[in-house]
Amino acid sequence: MRRAELVTALLMAALSIYLMWKSAELPIGWIPDEGPGGGAFSFWLAAAMLGSCLWIVVNWVRRTSPQSQSTRRFMExxxxxxxxxxxxxxxxxxxxxxxxxxxxxxxxxxxxxxxxxxxxxxxxxxxxxxxxxxxxxxxxxxxxxxxxxxxxxxxxxxxxxxxxx
Amino acid sequence: MEILTLLLDGFATAFAPINLVLVIAGVSIGLFIGAMPGLGSVNGVAILLPMTFLVPPTSAIIFLAAIYYGAMYGGAISSIMLGIPGASTAVATTFDGRPLALGGKADKALIAAAVASFFGGTISIVLFTAFAPPLADIALDFGDPEIFALMLLAFATFVGLGGEDIPKTIFSICIGLVFSAVGLDIMSGEPRLIFFDIVGFMHGINFLVLAIGIYGIGEMLWTIEVNRGQTTMSKAVISVDRIARNLKDLLGAWKTGVMGSVLGFFVGILPAAGATPGSLMAYGVAKLTSREPEQFGHGHIAGVVAPEAANNAASTGSMLPMLTIGIPGSPTTAILLGGMVIWGLVPGPMLFVEETEFVWGLIASLYAANLFAVLINILCIPVFLWMLRMPFTILAPLIFVLSLVGGFAPTQDMHDVWLMLIFGIGGYLLRKLDYPVAPAVLAIVLGPIAEPALRQSLLISNGDMTVFLTRPIAGPITAIALVLLFLPLARLIVNRLKRSG
Structure with missing residues (x-):
């Protein structure tokens, strides 16, 4: 379970970075008179996903989440x-x-x-x-x-x- | 008085032959879905939504609402007879329902569950009828900042009250919102997030693809894993004489019923809270206020009445914000909301102005569904017990098949079916690691409403984020949302201080 938790968090972090990069194909900054660019919404959300993944990794290192303490196997x-x-x-x-x-x-x-x-x-x-x-x-x-x-x-x-x- | 006239008109819609047949069919299907371990209202509504393209939108929603309703009744049946909650909403019912069944009083628990559900349903529908029109009136004044503030509140509820791993909840919300942004950017018309340039992503990710993937395929994989062990069914002795005696015993629990109904209704209204926390809270309060709390967990009748009244009341309650504001109160209503959008009905306050026939037809159909649900439930207890014996190895493949065709039907594109499969398997694996899946489904439905609301608000304020805090209605809502978001943090600090002090 412990290894699966870390591997998944890292995979999801990679997915977040991919989504951020993909969102950045459209403007992600402020466009005068148009408001936020088309990619901004998904870019910042993907950034939040990346942040959550890092948080999960921190919990893993500190062994504070149930999965990071579990010695059970991910799949019997x-x-x-x-x-x-x-x-x-x-x-x-x-x-x-x-x-x-x-x-x-x-x-x-x-x-x-x-x-x-x-x-x-x-x-x-x-x-x-x-x-x-x-x-x-x-x-x-x-x-x-x-x-x-x-x-x-x-x-x-x-x-x-x-x-x- | 005006409400009564509208309601009477609504009854005319609800009792149109086709709608009445659909209410009865929906309630029966809902009872079955609710009773089947592993399947709840959200699974039933997600998997069966594509099947409703046959009938007009009003009838379709009435049918789906009846399933939702019936499932709340049905969940209790397997909680009591098998000791496995038929749906997450019936978890609290196992606490006292199972001990009653093991003590040879299964019939008492079943009748109590049915009557309490009816009680909770009735009280909540009356509350619904009273609260909906004024709330819709207030909501008419909502602008983009208010709508976005409400969305924020919906997601903050998951973080603050969800009780699950917080970073994983945030992850689930964000990924759902990102998926909702796939396709064409509505404001600039440019394609975005077209993964690997696959044309199938141009029409966006239909919320049903994610919902059926997670609640059809993912949930079945999960249930197959959890229910591998054999279960034993309790025996229920049912006779007219015993039903009458049980009904008499129930009279003593009416106060618990009222408490459960009112509590359930208001918890149901909270965005994203839904019937599961509602029923658990009602159980907690019932135990807290009882004169004999030590009897709870060993087969106290109030322990069945409270959660069952609450989960039915909450299911009605969660429809209130969906219809009046356009913010679903539970995962199931999120899918109903997505369905309404497909049918060209725009959920929100304008619905009460423009689609009065639909709104009041739906409300009246809830009264009808409630009545039929209690009748069918009590009369058909033996039938449901017989159906619970249906081998899971026949039901499960049929659900997979339903998911397959259900995933194909809305867009008629095999791309969506593959995507659904990926979401289903991915959702199952993530769920094994305690990533909650409901926030993602809610997010993919709300995303297309939240994003334009956010962008328009920022355009109005010229990029100033305080617009969500300074407006008279949006301000308090945002403030509550922020409190909920930081609640877990505050809890952590308090615990730390206690430990060190």
Whole structure:
């Protein structure tokens, strides 16, 4: 926990400096008759972020914050495994959208999660995994007219478009 | 009298068939969301907001407000039955609700929670009806310095009363505000903070991307980590006879109910305070003023009544500044406010002048939501208990899926979905280190209001910062904000002095 606290504070400090530099692409000073420049607001806020990060580091050195005293691990092995399985699964789902579209990605993700992480029966798995995209299709594409990405599965949907849209 | 006429008109809006159906649906969904450990009103409202594009804005807000309301009732169910707060707002309910359930009086605790919620809801809505129009009247005179001073107060509340790590709270506020500045600078029209020249940043970072990322994906990861252990559900015996007896027992706790409701309402009004501190404070005061404080924590009925009355009252209270001034009183109302902006409703005093039908329709719908919530809650206790048994390994992936499509729907851009994922995972990792996430969400919603207000004020005063201190309304607000900001520092010094003395 102690190391994670310091590493995060330093990373966030780097992010703050990047944001300050990025804000400075626009004027950050006072422009006569126009008031503060376009970058001023975000520049000073990013500076405040940097200040907070330094404060966190000071607390770390003095061991005054709970994290800087903690000897627990940032992620226990079990938690890390769960985080990688779940977070990785969600990331893979978002990535899959570009190939098999939203509905394909949802189907695959639900099978992965419910069957492999949840250990439910195939019957439960398939009914939820197949039912969800169908409900979502009628809700988004048909009722809301928000067309969700279809990826390479687009041709499969053409007949459905003809019927419902 | 005028208020009564407006309120009656409001009831006509609230009881339009579509709105009534949405109130009932919203309350039921809210009860379920509130009851599910790990999901609270803010998660429900953030994840479901994109689903409301189907109905007109008024109905959409009524639906979301009903979810908010229902979630306040629902939180108590898992606090009592599982010993896990269904939402952070129901943390205080576990203190005495769980011991009651373990002692075989689960039904007593559940009924007390429902009735207290109804009580708190009713008192606060009446207070709301009385306070909203005059407050909106005063707010009509607000200029840019006043608006910025109020924003400052909202953020100062987090720092002064949040009770969390102070530099981390400040960091969270600032990063939310910086993210709100991404996109086109409204005043000069120039693009700014376009990271790595990715075109997706040109339209700015939608607050929903951050809200769904944090409250959908981040919260689920967090809940999966926290709830790995098995929980045991208490048994509840429910019969008409027992309900009647429990109701009779409750009569003795009416004073606690009134105290919780009024306290909750006023804490809810405070910008950024919300229902969680409201319910914790009500519990504290109930214990302090009780004749038998030693019974608290071992299953005292007043320990359930006070926080439950308070969290419902606070949820209504937090809508007051959102509607009248345009400053949300809680993270959930911050998201509601963002939703209103999407629908072209500008929150603030003008709403009461220009959109009377909407405002009073919403207020009247709160009365309706309160009534339906208590009825559905008591009648459907067995159904909710059954639903609590739904395996988390089915609910969690469905929430992830909802977050995915919810993140895509508002802008229909995959860039936003990736960003949401990054915010979700980043938010989860930061939260493990005690970085509070709510201030960032509030900040990204308030940023687009705060920045122009600040710049305009400075333009009026020619760069003189004292403009926030010298104006008659802005001055006191800024002063309170500064006091709150330096409160932790003062506390530190006092503690030091005590130790050395």
């Amino acid at each position: 092995p079990g938690v890390l495994k769960m985080f990688l399985l779940v977070g990785g699964g969600v990331t893979a789902m978002v990535g899959l959208v570009h190939f098999v579209g939203m509905y394909g990605a949802i189907f695959v993700f639900l099978i992965y999660y419910i069957r492999y992480l949840g250990g439910h029966s195939w019957r439960t798995t398939v009914s939820v995994a197949a039912g969800t995209p169908v409900v979502a299709f009628f809700f988004f594409d048909v009722a809301l007219r928000i067309v969700l990405p279809k990826g390479y599965l687009e041709p499969w949907f053409l007949p459905l478009y003809d019927i419902f849209l």
